[in-house]
Amino acid sequence: MGGEVRHWNADVNGISLHVADQGPADGPPVLLIHGFPELWLSWRHQMTALAARGFRTLAPDLRGYGDSTVPDDPAAYTIFHIVGDLVALLNHLGLTKVMVVGHDLGAQVAWHLCLFRPDMVRAVVNLGVPFFPRGPNSLTEAFAGCDGLYIMQFQAGMKASPF
Incomplete structure (x- = not known):
């Protein structure tokens, strides 16, 4: 039904990205x-499901996740770095235009890919996170009054952590 998932790593943007890849290599690409x-x-x-319909799906582990490189410096995790990794991955594969689907943090990455490199995006679908422009406050400050929001619970847990 779409073949097996292929796993490989791409050395791009100074790191190694793990990529799960399924579907025909010449199918319309979906990131x-x-x-x-x-x-x-x-x-x-x-x-x-997409591979069974002839699409090539590419699902990388973003930097810091899974089998991708985990840079030590927190400054290496800006949206510019993450989007840069994906642009470098697409260039590595010789893909000039892709359909992009993002979820949660991935939706923010997808929105920024569209903003920074609209020439590389054929279409975008985002789940769970609408576009919101950068404001004067950090996300932590912007969501400070949202105690039930999982992002804030994670932050609170980190502050209480002995690590």
């Missing part, structure tokens, strides 16, 4: 961008 705290595996069902 699937996972959320937090997820991996390529979050897309396994969608990959199979």
